Amino acid sequence: MKLIIQIPCFNEEGTLAETLSYLPREVEGFDTVEWLVVNDGSKDRTVEIAKECCVDHIVDFPVNRGLAKAFVAGINRALEEGADVIVNTDADNQYNADDIPKLVAPIVGHRAHLVVGSRPIRSIEHFSPMKKLLQHLGSWVVRFTSGANVVDAPSGFRAISREASMRLNIFDSYTYTLESIIQAGRSGVSIVSVPIRVNGETRPSRLVRSIPRYVLRSSLSILRSMFVYRPGQTFFFLGLFPLAIGLFFSFRWLAFYFDDSTRSHVPSLILAAIMLIAALLCWLCALLGELHGINRKLLEDIQYQLRRERLGDGRGDQAESYAG
Structure with missing residues (x-):
């Protein structure tokens, strides 16, 4: 069993080394743990720092293509490298890496294909009241749309099985967090939430630079997903x-x-x-x-079969047996 931990990055030279220093090289249930960095057109020393920290795989975009594109590129590269489970985390060290074993446990135990880390939103001090309200509202809308009981839909700290990864499709260029849950839930992928811990704020969020803009873009993402999947x-x-x-x-x-x-x-x-x-x-x-x-x-289904043939994959049959 191989676990690959991927980190989408855009100008993260100030926080990437610290984030990587907390990532594990051994996780129970896996023979190999590797790291993957997706450089989304950074203009600083992000790639150099990743190499200095002995990152196993690097996907390097020459220009910035957005978080959703970087996430999907990382998933595809991890599949090509033979990952059985993929963990996604942020480069700002927002999420506590010690919770990675807890995050992958439902997949290792064949209880889920997608696991989303649930942050303690109410107790996060650097979240404004408006942001906390929007986080809860967005999660409620995603639960209604996807049919999945996800507590913290905007969370980027998540684990996804190889089976679910090969069925993943993201059309939004803004963020993958909401659409991936809606698409997975409407496609019958089993999803669970697990409580996770967070670290202190290291830099302002680049996704939520403006509350009105974030609300608009997230609303459009949810509406698009509703038109596509419901x-x-x-x-x-x-x-x-x-x-x-x-x-x-x-x-x-x-x-x-x-x-x-x-x-x-x-x-x-x-x-x-x-x-x-x-x-x-x-x-x-x-x-x-x-x-x-x-x-x-x-x-x-055709796309999934083509991906399996391209990857020479025969492990999806086992995953099919515990799909939710």
């Missing part, structure tokens, strides 16, 4: 709004019509017709989305 329910509920308006103006027009009003109230009738047609179109999109979902699942 199109039927999403478009059905969207159709209820124009349906309610259409029915209101329809009954309003009927009331005036049978009241022998001298006015025709044609605008109400036209608005009612527009809203009812909009509701019908939403439900048509729901039907087409469900049909598209069947096609998406077939394509994901």
Whole structure:
């Protein structure tokens, strides 16, 4: 069994060495533990520091491509290097590396394919009240959308099995945290949360530079995932709004019509017709989305088989037996 710990990095020369110094080289249940750094177009000495700290694998982007792209590139490289389990952590030493054995235990014990570390949000001093509220709200929305009981969805401290890694698809360029859980949950991948500890703040978050921008980008990510992975329910509920308006103006027009009003109230009738047609179109999109979902699942299975063939992998059969 091989464990690879990956760290996406962008200009992390100030914190990378300290983060690597806490990473383990031995974890119970694994014969080999290796480190992988994804340099996302850093302009400082990130790569040099990684080499000085004896990092086993380095993925080097010439330009910055974003956290989500760096995460996926690291997953793909770890698969090519034969990882059975992949742990993702941040380069700012936010997460306590001593909890890595706790993080991988559900996968080693065949109880899950994806494990998300749950931070003690309420007790983190450098999190503002607004950020704490957004963290809890985002996790609730992801739980509703994915069907997975994930306590801390934005957490980047997570472990993923080889099986789940080969089924992973991330389309968002902003962050992988929310979409990966929604995609995994809707694809039937078993997900659990485990409580983990955090260290003190070493630098401001680069993902949450602005609360309004973070809310907007995260909301767009969740909406995109809902349209992709839950199109039927999403478009059905969207159709209820124009349906309610259409029915209101329809009954309003009927009331005036049978009241022998001298006015025709044609605008109400036209608005009612527009809203009812909009509701019908939403439900048509729901039907087409469900049909598209069947096609998406077939394509994901084909992609998974192609990845296994490309990697010469025969270990996925064992993982299939305990998929949730």
